[in-house]
Amino acid sequence: MEKTRKGERFMDIDRQNMKRVLKDFPQQVIDAIRIGEEAKISRLNFNSIVFCGMGGSAIGGDIMASLVKSVPVSVLRSYDIPEWVGEDTLAFVVSYSGNTEETLSAYKKLKKSGADIICITSGGKLTEDKPPLIVRIPSGFQPRCAIGYLFFPAFMVLRRLGVVDFDIDELLSKLTDISRNQDNEDSVAFTLASKLLGRFPIIYAASPLEPVARRWQTQFNENSKVLAHINIFPELNHNEIVGFGSPEIDNVVIILRDAEYSPRIEKRIEITKGIISRYTSGIEEVYTEGDSLLTRFFSLMYIGDWASYHLAIKRGVDPTPVERIKYLKKQLDADRYRN
Structure with a gap:
């Protein structure tokens, strides 16, 4: 009986069922790896890598910067890009929604820089510009809950380019063990x-x-x-x-x-x-x-x-909603329209 009451209480609080999303994370990684394996890429020449993103969409860049040893990797959380970004740069533009204001601004500047650009997104304004290479990922998640989709397509692209290589089987086994134990x-x-x-x-x-x-x-x-x-x-x-x-x-x-x-x-x-x-x-x-x-x-x-x-x-708080972030974005949009 106690177990039932606990279950009811969890669902009363976790109204959007983040627990299920977390439980399914190992499968998300599997799906994301497949997306990266199927991405249509050509042989690229570059001597630096940048990741443009904010919030949950930028964490993957932080991880990649620690994993990649042969090429410098920078993570750009800004409206702007450094002056050194150019034709020898591979740029991952990562926005789960495709509507992130700072990332869209950086993307416009990347296009003028001559960098090779790979966009990772579920849709939004980023796709309306029809960039030459878009890696589409599933929509419907909170960006922070889509870290597998935001990281592993880029990881697999770099793996195919010979930049990085790690044991995927060990990773999936360990994530599955952790999921089962929760x-x-x-x-x-x-x-x-x-x-x-x-x-x-x-x-x-x-x-x-x-x-x-x-x-x-x-x-x-x-x-x-x-x-x-x-x-x-x-x-x-x-x-x-x-x-x-x-x-x-x-x-x-x-x-x-x-x-x-x-x-x-x-x-x-x-x-x-x-x-x-x-x-x-x-x-x-x-x-x-x-x-x-x-x-x-x-x-x-x-x-x-x-x-x-x-x-x-x-x-006793629902883990999914982030109302203050939504409010801030709404106020920024309203200010843009007024100006």
């Missing part, structure tokens, strides 16, 4: 959400996990509807540790750990834990899973997605 209240994500309830999340990581930390932060923002903070080792050792304790905030520090951290980073983490322990309600450490960097990235991101979902449910 109905257990002893899962890492569920346990972490319980400890975060009513407390301020402070998320720490080190290279190469900075994109994962950013993802955790934005998922707590949008899904759980709470503020969250991130910082990166070793930089935080040069400033932030001094500020602990003032003002007094009930916080939990989450340290994202990876087996490939250097010994000096590991030492810094241990010393930092000792320094800040008296100023926090808890220090939680969450580890990457898997061998390849791709699997380690997405396993930890996926756990963070689930933690933000469970925290939303515990707070």
